[in-house]
Structure formats: structure tokens, C-alpha cells
Amino acid sequence: MRTILAQAGKEWAEFHRDRVSVAMAFVLPLASLLMLGYGVRLESKNITLIVEDQDKSFASRTFAERLYATNTLVRGSWKGTVSAEDAMAAGGAKVAIILPPDFSKNLSLGRTAYVQALVDGSDVNTAHVASSVIRGANTFFSRMVESKLPDRSYRVVPKVRIWFNPSCRENLFIVPGVFAIVLWLYPSLLAAVAASREKDQGTVVQVYASGIKPAQFIIGKGLIYVCVGLCEALVIMIFGWLLFGVKPIIEPSAVLLATPIYIMNAVMFGLCLGLRASSQVVAVQAASTAGFFPALLLSGFVYPISNIPFPLSVFSWVVPARYYMEVTRDTFVRGAGWSAIWFDPLILLGFTLLLFIATWLKMRRMQMT
Amino acid sequence: MSVKIIDHFLDSRLWGLIVKETRQTMRNKVLLWLLLFPPTLQLLIIGGTVDPGLHNVKLGIVDYDRSRASRDLIASITSGKVFFATDLVGDDRALGEMIEKSRLGAGLVIPSGFDRDLFRNRKAEVQVLVDGVDVFTANIAKSYLMQLISHYSPSDQAVPSPVKMQLKVIFNPGLRSSWYFVPGILGGVLTLTCTLVSSSVLLREKELGTLEQLLMTPVAAWEILLAKIIPLFFLLMFDVFLAVMIALLVFDVPFRGSIPTFCVASALYVCVGIGLGMMLATVCRTMRQAQLAAFFINIPSIQLSGAVVPYDTMPAVMQQMANFAPLRYYTTVVRSVMLKGAGIELLWPELLLLVIAIVVLWTFNLVRFRRQLS
Known part of the structure; x- marks a missing residue:
């Protein structure tokens, strides 16, 4: 025990002498919280639209007005000298509507009037939203036309209720996810750099010579970064409350229990990579490739896990951020309590132990040779 | 004349330095590994996983009516690939x-009474519940469901709509998300590699103290920097090539635009990335x-x-900040060239802004580097 504390003390002395790194350890998580919290917006708003009205009649103008009245579509930039498709290629608009010259004539004769819509498919999400918005506007316009005719249509009216986050506040979705990403990235990064630094500078040989046991070395080193991670957790959760209004809606015991386990998991991951990496740069690249990207992309942070296709979806099972995110989203948004998430802290604990064993084996092997 | 210039150049100190740095770089197995492996893996993960579409949403259905009309409605909702019905649920609790x-x-x-209402009053209500925790899925699921339901009409009673819309998706007709994300994140992956690798190259000399030795020699500061940059530049350009190959071969992303424009933009952006890395090295x-x-x-x-979140949907403050991020311009170029077939005539403003970014970054670096040396 005393050896562990001594090792921790040495690590702390080394870490806090580097003032810039200490400052960054706290400023970076906060900056990431602000960046991701304010920056990730999922609702597609302000989709640019241009209308090529070849009819120039009252009906076609009404149709165009209907589109702009949706609050989602805004006027794009188009000089009219190039074709609508070229204007879209230049980035002037995401959607183009072409109203043919016989639009109003067909309508007044009771024939079907055709409208052509071009949607920029490069951004899949925006394309989906834009298509459904213009289809909706079209339905609305059709009903306006129909209302002059005898009503022959049947209507099923959906009454939609959204649960848990009725106003669809994006903060409530994003911020608990950011907690998971930030608390994975920075503790693991600091631990990875710390472990690989000993190797880089050759001081790890002194460690072997000192007779400290591998487990003591790992725990002692990790302890400091777990503490730093816990402070980071405190900081970002307080700011999440103050800036984004994300606060626990049920008693927070699940988060209080899962956070230390999760941070231990991250630190173990960092130490494991750091001891295997041959230099600090490699350790950081490995931590960001194997840690940051999966935590960002395979955890269900923005895009649902169910969308990940089969062979890669297997990887998402071993992304700890996914399980921690379930806990934070439950405590901060859903409020179902322990019955829905009791297994998540257990899985995290399992990962932590596995990584500890892997680090320990590696350390022991290094000491032997 | 030109031969003389080449001869002169090959005799110069700069050429000697470049040869030395290139040899040193190629010997550095770790550096080569760093340049090739992580970007490839990152692109593969991103292209293979990120899919903002909506598939396989589990829809629970409580059917109190159990009539022909209600079964008809359920069938019309679950016939697409978006919603699949789990077994009927007993009641709404x-x-x-x-x-x-x-x-x-x-x-x-x-x-209950859905069938009766629909045929007697021509209007019936149903209730839709959406889990709002995942705002993203909730929004799309909501609008999909509403559209499906309000467009539904009993199969034998369909009414022709007076206005028919022919919707055509261009640039990415199959709506494949990898076509959007792979060209988008290409610049991001490149930035990550550029900054980490190029800062480490310079800081290594600083930490080992070999920079002082170089300074004792009669070479100028800019020559030292340039000699370090040139081998990195070619390796990073190879990275770009690799990334484009992954995009084309693994994800079938089309390359519709002009190759020269793309190469110029990539070369400029690699210089920006190296500039950023060097800045880190001179500041830290x-x-x-x-x-x-x-x-x-x-x-x-x-x-x-705009690689992950489109520029248009960012909040205004973020858009202001994004205007100062060189990566934004490069991402625009990559996407426009690959997907939309754009060329220099549309993209010259972006290229110009990249040049400005290079001038600013490199002037800053050179000034700082000189000051640190003296």
C-alpha cells in the first residue's frame, strides 16, 4: 500500500510540475464540452431552396410560397444564368423545384400537374429531411386545391407524443453523450502519455530495478489520473448544469457509481496502450484511433447504434462509452432508474479488470526480459 | 541555363539537408507507421459505421380495433425498411x-372504432409515441410516421392527387451516407496526422538537443524548416492518395470533378496542416x-x-468561427470535386483562402522559430 502511494506521489510530482499540461487537463474537457454541446446540431434547419418558376402564374407562386412557409427551407442563391443543377453543384442550394409552364393550366383543367424536385443527396440526412418537407408542402398544396373540389379523401390524423424529452431539446441528448466522450478521451490520453513517457525517456528501466511490483506500479500511476479524471468529471458536470441545464432528474446514485468505474476503465486503457507504444506520439495516435473515434462513432453518441452494419456492429459491444452513455442518459434524461441500467456498471467493471490484467501481464513480461 | 540552375541547386546546402532529412524520415519506421496506419483505419471506421439514416426502428403496435382498415394501415407503415413491427403489444401500458x-x-x-370513424366521418385518429431521448432518431421517426400515416388511404379508395411531385436525388442518388462522410472526414483525418507527426518531428530535435547542433552549422532557419517539411509533404500527399483510393475502392465514392483541382487543394491543405503542426512545435x-x-x-x-455537422445547420456563432477554420474550405473542395464534379471555376475562392492560411501560418512559424533560436 505504501509503495502504491509513493508511486502515486512521484507521478503527481511529475505531473503537476508541468503546469501547462495540468491547465490543459482541465481546459480541454471544458472546451470540448462547449464545442460539442453548442456545435452538434442535428435538426436540419435553413435548407437552401431555389425555385425555377417557368409558369409564373398565381398558382405556381402560391406553390413556391407554400415551400418557403415551412420554416425549414430558406432562399438559396441563384443568379438564373446557369441551370438549377449547376447552381446546386456550386453549393447555392440543396433543393431545386422546377414548375413547368403548364402547371396552372393543368390544375385549372383538373388534370394532374407535375412538379420536378431536385434534392442534393450528398448529405443524406439533409436530403431525407428536405424530401419529407417538400412532400409535406406538396400534400398541403394539394389539399388546398382539393378543398375547392368535393371532398373525397380519407384522413388518418396522427397524434404524436414524444416521451422523456417532449420538446426534443438537443442539449438533453448531446450533453450526456459528451460527458462519456470527454471522460474517456482525456483520462486515457493523459495515462497513455504518462506511461509511454517512462519508456521514451528510459526511466522505465529504473522502475524495473527498484523492485516495485507491476500491480503496484500500475495502480500507483493510474491513481493520479483517476483523481484527475474525477475532477474533470466534476467540472464538466457542473458546467453541463450551468450552461446547458442538464441536471439529474432522478437520484444520481447510478452516475456516482458508474463514473469512477468508467474513468478507471479509461485510465487502464491509456496505461495499456502507453506501455505497448514505442513513443508518445504513437501512444497518442493509438489512443485517438482506438479510443476517441470509436467512442465518438460507435457509441450511439449521435447516430443510433442500430444503424451500424453487421461486422462493425460487433465492435460497438466493446466500446465502454456506449455503456456509460446509457447510464448518463438515464440519470439526466430518461429517469427509468436502476432497473433499466443495472448491468452497465458491471460491464464497465469487467472491461476495467480485463484491461488491468492485460497491462499487468505486459508490465511483467517487460520486467522479465 | 536550366541545367545550371539544377546543378547549382544540387550542390546547395538545402539539397544536402533535404537528402539527410528524407533518409532520416524513411528510416523512422514508427513515423511511417503513424502516417499510414491510423488514417486508413480511421477512414474505414468512419465510412463503415456512420449512417444517419433511419433503419430498423422497432415499432410496437397496439391494435384495439383489429379491423381490416387497421391492418391495412399497419401494413402500409411496415412495408418500407424503416419500421419493423414487433409482435403486437397487449395494451398501451x-x-x-x-x-x-x-x-x-x-x-x-x-x-377501437378506427375503422368506423374512417369510413363514416372520413377522418380517424391514431396515437403515436416516440422515444425522445435520442433526439436525432425521434425527429426523423416522427416525421416519417406522420408522413406515412397522413398519406394513408384505404387501398381501394385511393384518390389521385392534383399535384404530383417527381423527386430526383442528384449527386448521391442512392443516398449512401459513406459518400458524404468519407470525403468529409478525409480532411479531418489528414489534419490529425499532420499536426501530430509534424510537431513531433521538430520537437524531437528540440528535446534531444540536436537542434542546437544544426544551428551551429551555417544553414539558415528557413532552410532547416524547409528540409524537414519536404519529405513530410510527400508522405502526407501519399496519405491523401491512399485515402482517395479507400474512398473509391472500398466505398465506391465517385470522382466526378477535376483531378488537378483536387491535387492543388490537397497540396495546399497539407501545407496548412504542416504549418499547424509546426506552430504547435514552436509554441509548446x-x-x-x-x-x-x-x-x-x-x-x-x-x-x-462541416464533416459531421453540415455548415448550414450550425448555430450562427459556430458559422462565424468556422469561417476561420481552413479545414472547412478543404472539406468543401473535396466534397464538391468528388460528388458534384466541380472544378477550379467554382472553387477558386476556397483555394485562395487556403493560400492565405498558409502565408499567415508560415510567417508566424518562421518568426517564432527565428526568435527562439536567437
Whole structure:
């Protein structure tokens, strides 16, 4: 025990002498919280639209007005000298509507009037939203036309209720996810750099010579970064409350229990990579490739896990951020309590132990040779 | 004449330095590994996983009516690939519980008397429940369901609509998300590699103290920097080539635009990336500081580039900030060239802004580097 504390003390002395790194350890998580919290917006708003009205009649103008009245579509930039498709290629608009010259004539004769819509498919999400918005506007316009005719249509009216986050506040979705990403990235990064630094500078040989046991070395080193991670957790959760209004809606015991386990998991991951990496740069690249990207992309942070296709979806099972995110989203948004998430802290604990064993084996092997 | 210039150049100190640095770089197995392996893996993960579409949403259905009309409605909703119905749920309490435990993404309750209302009053109501925790899925699921339901009419009673819309998706007709994300994140992956690798190259000499030895020689500061940059530049350009190959061969992303425009833009952006890395190296004192500080550059620039979140949907403040992120311009170029077939005539403003970014960054670096040396 005393050896562990001594090792921790040495690590702390080394870490806090580097003032810039200490400052960054706290400023970076906060900056990431602000960046991701304010920056990730999922609702597609302000989709640019241009209308090529070849009819120039009252009906076609009404149709165009209907589109702009949706609050989602805004006027794009188009000089009219190039074709609508070229204007879209230049980035002037995401959607183009072409109203043919016989639009109003067909309508007044009771024939079907055709409208052509071009949607920029490069951004899949925006394309989906834009298509459904213009289809909706079209339905609305059709009903306006129909209302002059005898009503022959049947209507099923959906009454939609959204649960848990009725106003669809994006903060409530994003911020608990950011907690998971930030608390994975920075503790693991600091631990990875710390472990690989000993190797880089050759001081790890002194460690072997000192007779400290591998487990003591790992725990002692990790302890400091777990503490730093816990402070980071405190900081970002307080700011999440103050800036984004994300606060626990049920008693927070699940988060209080899962956070230390999760941070231990991250630190173990960092130490494991750091001891295997041959230099600090490699350790950081490995931590960001194997840690940051999966935590960002395979955890269900923005895009649902169910969308990940089969062979890669297997990887998402071993992304700890996914399980921690379930806990934070439950405590901060859903409020179902322990019955829905009791297994998540257990899985995290399992990962932590596995990584500890892997680090320990590696350390022991290094000491032997 | 030109031969003489080449001869002169081959005799110069600069050429000697470049040869030395190139040899040193090629010997550095770790550096080569860093340049090739992580970007490839990152692109593969991103292209293979990120899919903002909506598939396989589990829809729980409570059908109190059990009539022909209600079955018809259920069939019209679940016939697409978006919603698949789990077994019928007993009552709405059970449905609520299943949504709460996130076993279902959405629920539909058809009240008794649905069939009667629809045919007598020509209007009937159904209830839709959506799990709002995942705002992203909730929004799309909501609008999909509403569209499906309000467009529904009993199969034998379909009424022709007076206005028919022919919807055509261009640039990415199959709506494949990898076509959007792979060209988008290409610049982001490049930035990550550029900053980490180029800062480490310079800081290594600083930490080992070999920089002082170089300074004792009669070479100028800019020559030292340039000689370090040139081999890196070619390796990073190879990275770009590799990334484009992955995009084309693994993800079938089309390359519709002009190759020269793309190459010029990539070369300019690699210079920006190296400039950013060198800036880290001149500002930071140790490798650890530089590695941490790299995240100060990388996370915001990937965030602001429009690679993940489109520029148009960012809040106004973020758009202002994004205008200062060089990555944003490069991402625009890559996407426009590959997907939309754009060329220099449309993209010259972006290229010009990249040149400005290079001039600013490199002037800053050179001034700082000189000051540190004296």
C-alpha cells in the first residue's frame, strides 16, 4: 500500500510540475464540452431552396410560397444564368423545384400537374429531411386545391407524443453523450502519455530495478489520473448544469457509481496502450484511433447504434462509452432508474479488470526480459 | 541555363539537408507507421459505421380495433425498411413500459372504432409515441410516421392527387451516407496526422538537443524548416492518395470533378496542416504539451469543418468561427470535386483562402522559430 502511494506521489510530482499540461487537463474537457454541446446540431434547419418558376402564374407562386412557409427551407442563391443543377453543384442550394409552364393550366383543367424536385443527396440526412418537407408542402398544396373540389379523401390524423424529452431539446441528448466522450478521451490520453513517457525517456528501466511490483506500479500511476479524471468529471458536470441545464432528474446514485468505474476503465486503457507504444506520439495516435473515434462513432453518441452494419456492429459491444452513455442518459434524461441500467456498471467493471490484467501481464513480461 | 540552375541547386546546402532529412524520415519506421496506419483505419471506421439514416426502428403496435382498415394501415407503415413491427403489444401500458426500457423506438396505438370513424366521418385518429431521448432518431421517426400515416388511404379508395411531385436525388442518388462522410472526414483525418507527426518531428530535435547542433552549422532557419517539411509533404500527399483510393475502392465514392483541382487543394491543405503542426512545435515546450494541444486544434476543426455537422445547420456563432477554420474550405473542395464534379471555376475562392492560411501560418512559424533560436 505504501509503495502504491509513493508511486502515486512521484507521478503527481511529475505531473503537476508541468503546469501547462495540468491547465490543459482541465481546459480541454471544458472546451470540448462547449464545442460539442453548442456545435452538434442535428435538426436540419435553413435548407437552401431555389425555385425555377417557368409558369409564373398565381398558382405556381402560391406553390413556391407554400415551400418557403415551412420554416425549414430558406432562399438559396441563384443568379438564373446557369441551370438549377449547376447552381446546386456550386453549393447555392440543396433543393431545386422546377414548375413547368403548364402547371396552372393543368390544375385549372383538373388534370394532374407535375412538379420536378431536385434534392442534393450528398448529405443524406439533409436530403431525407428536405424530401419529407417538400412532400409535406406538396400534400398541403394539394389539399388546398382539393378543398375547392368535393371532398373525397380519407384522413388518418396522427397524434404524436414524444416521451422523456417532449420538446426534443438537443442539449438533453448531446450533453450526456459528451460527458462519456470527454471522460474517456482525456483520462486515457493523459495515462497513455504518462506511461509511454517512462519508456521514451528510459526511466522505465529504473522502475524495473527498484523492485516495485507491476500491480503496484500500475495502480500507483493510474491513481493520479483517476483523481484527475474525477475532477474533470466534476467540472464538466457542473458546467453541463450551468450552461446547458442538464441536471439529474432522478437520484444520481447510478452516475456516482458508474463514473469512477468508467474513468478507471479509461485510465487502464491509456496505461495499456502507453506501455505497448514505442513513443508518445504513437501512444497518442493509438489512443485517438482506438479510443476517441470509436467512442465518438460507435457509441450511439449521435447516430443510433442500430444503424451500424453487421461486422462493425460487433465492435460497438466493446466500446465502454456506449455503456456509460446509457447510464448518463438515464440519470439526466430518461429517469427509468436502476432497473433499466443495472448491468452497465458491471460491464464497465469487467472491461476495467480485463484491461488491468492485460497491462499487468505486459508490465511483467517487460520486467522479465 | 536550366541545367545550371539544377546543378547549382544540387550542390546547395538545402539539397544536402533535404537528402539527410528524407533518409532520416524513411528510416523512422514508427513515423511511417503513424502516417499510414491510423488514417486508413480511421477512414474505414468512419465510412463503415456512420449512417444517419433511419433503419430498423422497432415499432410496437397496439391494435384495439383489429379491423381490416387497421391492418391495412399497419401494413402500409411496415412495408418500407424503416419500421419493423414487433409482435403486437397487449395494451398501451405494456407499450409505455417497453419504450421506457428502450426496447422499442416508437409505438402506435390504434383506438377501437378506427375503422368506423374512417369510413363514416372520413377522418380517424391514431396515437403515436416516440422515444425522445435520442433526439436525432425521434425527429426523423416522427416525421416519417406522420408522413406515412397522413398519406394513408384505404387501398381501394385511393384518390389521385392534383399535384404530383417527381423527386430526383442528384449527386448521391442512392443516398449512401459513406459518400458524404468519407470525403468529409478525409480532411479531418489528414489534419490529425499532420499536426501530430509534424510537431513531433521538430520537437524531437528540440528535446534531444540536436537542434542546437544544426544551428551551429551555417544553414539558415528557413532552410532547416524547409528540409524537414519536404519529405513530410510527400508522405502526407501519399496519405491523401491512399485515402482517395479507400474512398473509391472500398466505398465506391465517385470522382466526378477535376483531378488537378483536387491535387492543388490537397497540396495546399497539407501545407496548412504542416504549418499547424509546426506552430504547435514552436509554441509548446515538451512533446506532452504538443500532443495535448493538438486536440485544441483537431477537435474544433473537425467539428467546424462541416464533416459531421453540415455548415448550414450550425448555430450562427459556430458559422462565424468556422469561417476561420481552413479545414472547412478543404472539406468543401473535396466534397464538391468528388460528388458534384466541380472544378477550379467554382472553387477558386476556397483555394485562395487556403493560400492565405498558409502565408499567415508560415510567417508566424518562421518568426517564432527565428526568435527562439536567437
